[in-house]
Amino acid sequence: MPQHVPSPLRATLRRPQHPAAPPPVPRRITFLAHRDLGNPAAGGSELLVDKLADGLTRLGHQVTLVCGGPAAFRDYRVVSAGGAYAHYLRARSVFARQVGETDLLVEVCNGMPYLAPLWHRGPTMCLVNHVHSDLWGMRFGGPLAPAAQLGRRLEQWALSGRRQQRSLLVAVSPSTAQALGALGVAPDRIRVVHNGVEEPGPVTGRSPEPLFVAVGRLVEYKRIDLLLRLWERVRPVTGGRLVIVGDGPERERLERLAGPDVTFTGHVSEAEKHRLLCAAWLLLHPSAVEGWGLVVTEAAARGTPAVAFDVPGLRDSVVDGETGVLARGESSFAAAWCSLALSASRRAAMGEMALGHAAGFRWERTVRRFRAVACEAYRSASGTGGYASRG
Template identity: 70%
Template sequence: MPQHVRPSLPPAPSAPPVPLAPPSPLASPASGPPPVPRRIVFLARRDLGNPAAGGSELLVDRIAEGLAAHGDHVTLLCGGPASPELSAPLPRGGTAGRGYRVVSAGGDAGHFLRVPRQFNRRVGDCDLLVEVCNGMPYLAPLWHRGPTVCLVNHVHTDLWSMRYPAPAARLGRRLEHWALAGTHRRNLMVAVSGSTATALHGLGVAPDRIRLVHNGVEEPGPLVPEAPEPLFLAMGRLVEYKRIDLLLRLWERVRPVTGGRLVIVGDGPERARLTAMAGPDVTFTGHISERRKHQLLCSAWLLLHPSLVEGWGLVVMEAAARHTPAVGFDIPGLRDSVDDGVTGLLARGESAFAAHWCSLALSAHRRHALGAAAAQRAERFRWGHTVRSFRAVAAEALLQTLPRR
C-alpha cells in the first residue's frame, strides 16, 4: 500500500463553516482590556502533574499560563500531589518552570472538605476565584464572597451511576445540579462547548450567564507520514465512561475486514481489565512522551473515540491538527469537536461505529479528505484564542455586577 503524506493532500470539498459558538441567547465574553495585575485562584481537583491528569487539567494549565504571561498572579489550589513551579516536564504538553503557583489542599477526595481552610491559610484573598466543577463541587459561593466564575467541562449527570452505588449516585447528582444552578446562580459560567452550555441551561442556568471558552490545541509542528499499514488509535484515561471495552469488542468485528493494529494510549484504573480482554493486534502503551504522541497522532489512520460523555474531546482536535479524522459516537461534546461528515464521522450505535471504522479504513480518498478538512478547522482553535476569551470573561466578572434572580 503506498504511503501517504497528509500535508500534500488536496483540501476537502467545501462545506459550511462550523461556528465557534452557538447562536443567541448565549452571550459572548465581554470585550475591553482587563485590569492587571490581578490575583486569580483556580480551584481544581488535580494539577497537570497528577498521574490522573487529563484534558481538564491541560485546559486549566494553558489558561493559567496565559493569564500569568499577561501579568496576573495565578494560583492553582488542587487536590492530590502538586508539582512545584520548577519541575520536570509534565504530561500532556506541560512545561517545566510554569508561571503560576500550585498548592495542594490535601488528598484527592478529602481536599474538597479542606479547601476553604486551605484557601484562607495558604492563599489568602484574591480578585477572582475560578471554581472548576467536574462533578463534585467546591460550593465556593458559600464560603467565598468575592467575584467568582464557575468553569464546567461537562455535566456529569449520566456518570454518577457508572462510578457509585445508587444512593451515592443520587446524592452526587443532586449536589452537582444544586451547585451549578443554585450556589452559582449569580456568577458567570464558563462552558467549553455548546453541548455543555445546553446542559447547563437544562439545569436552570440562565443563558445570559453562560460564556463559551473553547479548548485550544498546540501548533503541531512538522508532520510525519501516515503509517503504510492500517493503524488505529485511541487515546485517553482508561476509565469506565471512555468505553475502551466497547472498542475492543468492535475490534473483533473490524479486524478481519481491515487488518492492521489498534493502539491504545493512556493509563487508568481500567487498564488491567482491558488488557485481559484485548484480542490480537492490540497494544497498550501506557503514558507516552509528547514526541511519541505526536508521531502516533500523525501516523494513525483514524482516531477512535468511543466515550459515553465528553465536554469537548480535546484529543479529537489534537488529532485533527495532524490531519487525522475521528470516529466517535453522536454524543454531547463530540458533536462540537467533530463536524460530522466533514472532519470525521459520528455514529448513533455500535454497528454504525464499526461500519464507519471499516468504510474509512478501506477508502483512503475519503479518509484523507476528512483529515484535510479537520486540519483546516483545527487552525481556528489555538490556545491563544482560549486565553483571550477567558481573560474577557474574567474582566466581565470583575467589572459587572450580575442582577439577582
C-alpha cells in the first residue's frame, strides 16, 4: 500500500529546487597591502590592517594578507609577494598561486595601487588611509617632478576609474572621504570607518618638568624638521625637553638639525610609548597630512592633548579647542605650544576632554564597522543585496 504523504509536503516535493544562495558574509577575506606590521617601516596603516585582520579572524573569517617585504607570523596568514616595490608587479601571480579563491579582496591603496579590479574577477573593496595628491610632489621634487605627476594621475585613475565604479571604498576619516570625492569618486561608494585605539591600561605619572613628545615615522611629510625649527622659538619660553619617537630615512638629517634638549629614541616598545604619552605635557604633530593621525587618539586615551596643524586627518582626530589645538600656520603652532605649556589648568581641562573623546574609538567597534561594509560589498557583488546607507 503506498505511503500517505500530506498534501503540503507533496507540494513541497514537487517544487523545483534552486541553487543555494551565496552565504551572507565573505568567509574568506584577502588584504593586499604594502607592508606587514612586522616591517621596520610599518606605521599607522599597517597597524590598522593588522587590527582588522586579527579582529576578523576572531569573528570566524579566514583572513590572508599579501604584502611586500618581510612577513611575520600572525594568527592570520601572511604571504610575502617580494620586495618593497617589486611586489606591486608580483601581487597578481602570488595571489593566484598562494591564495586562489577568496570571497572578498581588499586592496589597501597607499598611493601606489595594485589595480586589483583589472585582474580580480571577484568582489573587491578599497581601503584608503589618505589621498597622496600633495605628497607626490614632496617625495619626487626637482628633476623627479614627472614621476610625481605620473603618481598623482595613476592614483586618481585607480581610485575613481571606470573599473572601480562598482566597488566600495573605505575611508578612515571624513577628510579622506572628502579627498576621494574631489577625485571624482561618487559619494554613495564611500564608507567611513574610523581607526580605533587600545584600552591603555593604568596611566603612569606625568612628567614634573616640561616634556613634549612627537611620534611617527621620520619621513618628509611628517615635517619633524619644521618642529625642530619651532622648538628653537619655544624652548626659551617653556624650557623642558622635546622627545622624537620613531625612525625612518630622515633621521640622520634631522639629528644634525636638532638643537639642545632634543632626544631621538628610534623605535620604542609599546610599554615605553605608553609611558612617554602618559608623561608628556603635549603631543606635537606637525604632519602635512594624515589619514586620521592614530597617535593623537593614543595620546588622548592617556589624557594628553595635542597641538597639530589644521590639515586633513588631524582636523578629524583633534577637536580644536577641546582635545587640543589646530594651528593654521607656524606662528600659531608655536603660540599654542607655548600657551598650553604655561597653563597647567588649560592642559588638564583639555586632557580630560581628550580622554572622554578617545573612549568613543575602540578597535572592536572599528572591526565590526569594517565587517559590515565588507558584507555590503560582498552581497552587492554577489547580487544578493544593494549598497546600504553610507556610514
